[in-house]
Structures are given as structure tokens and as C-alpha cells.
Amino acid sequence: MWLVVVSVPLLPALLMVSSRFRVKVSTLCHQAAAWALRLLRGKVCVRSTHAFVFSNCTHGKADSVMETFELYADTNPSLCISPPTGEAVAEVVRRVSPYQVLEFGMHCGYSSVLLLRLLPPAGRLITVELDPLTAELGEEVILVAGFKHTQFQVLTSSSADAIPTLRPFLEPGERTSEGLDLVLMDHDPQQYLSDLLALEREALLRPSGCSVLLIHRNQRAEDVRGILDQIRTRADRYCIKSELQCMTELFYRKGNTRTDR
């Protein structure tokens, strides 16, 4: 009896909490469902892209792998960056002529092959992918394109976990030991800024100059602006070289060494 007496005044509060909780639970469920669906679609897409490229390209020919990816994307929804975005990336790579490149987010391996194809023979790509299946299929595509394990390294991990472990993957050498020449970010846009700052903290960006490409896939304009506003507050080290709808190019330089490339 005393329990009822005590609970009656609490009833409105309890009702309020439970109704609020219900809203939260349903939002959470909704988010979880959307996330699972995206993940599932992503996996299906990665699998079918991989199957198409694997069976329809000329093995050992990077150009053929690229063309087959583009052929697939012509008629199927694809997770690869679009050919115009690919061309924008390629333009930067040709201009910067990097030795050591870091990629976050492999999707189907299209951009990995694009990057490797433009690197010099001594160049090296480190690519970090969170999803094990995507990493495995992406690695296979890189090998099918004719590249060797000495030219690339696939790490299956989140970007945040990978960053502190990257140093040993950088090649020793007069030029290469300075750090990364190019970073391509095409993973979770919410990680772009924190990962960039972590790479800087770990002294992985080449002090005399490192280009950073942020790929924008359906990213809200205000979110992109938020990142760029943060970058602008670090004008001593970063400059925004170009802003396209699909991609932003940043340039990092720590010291007063050498001239702008």
C-alpha cells in the first residue's frame, strides 16, 4: 500500500521519462537500422563491384582495371569515387608527384589503383580500411592490377587506431623518411579533422610540404565549411589550395624549408 502512495506523485515524472525514453529508443533503433542497411548495401556493392572487375579486366593491367571499374559504375550504383573526382585526384597527384601516400577508406580499391598507377616505381601507398571484407577485396584488386606488396600496405583498422602505428610503414630513405607527401581522406568525414591533427601530432606529414585531399561524398555544405573554418585558424601551417564540390585540397607545411611545390 505504501508503495502505491509513494508512486502516485511520481507517476507524471515516470510517464515523462518513459515517453522520452521511447522517443530515444525509437531514434536509436532507426539509426541502427539505417546503419545496418548502409553496411549491408555497402558490402553487397563491394562484392559485386569486385566480382565484375575481377572477371572482366585484363589481369596485370592497371589501366584495364580502371576502365572496368568505370564500366561497372556506368550502369550500377557504385561506392567508388566518380571518374570526375578521380580525375581531380589524379591532377593533384601528377602535380605533387608524391613518393609516400596515405589513403583512408578503400571502398572498392579504385582510388588505390588510381594512386599506385601514378606513383614512381619507388613510391609507396599505405591504405587504411575499417571493414575487413572491403580491405580484403580491395587488396585483391590492387594485386590484380599488377602491383606488388613492396609498393603498398593495406591496414585493416579504424583511421584513429592506425595513425599511431604508421611510422614503421614509412620507407627509410633520404626523402621518404621525412613523412607523407600526400594524404587522401575518403572515410568517415567526421574523422577528417581529428585524423588530420593526429597525423600532424605524430609528425607523419612531410614538414616541407604535404598535400591533403578531403573527398566530399554527400557531405553537407555546412559540415565541410566547419572543417575549413577550423583549418583557417591554423593558417601558419595549412592553406586551402582549392575547393571543389567533390573535393578540397589542403597544403600543410611546418617549416620554412624549400619552396612550395
Ligand SMILES: *[C@@H]1O[C@H](CO)[C@@H](O)[C@H](O)[C@H]1NC(C)=O
Ligand atoms: C562481366 O561483364 C559482363 C558484360 O558487361 C557482365 O554481363 C558480367 O556480369 C560481368 N561479370 C561479372 C562477374 O560481374
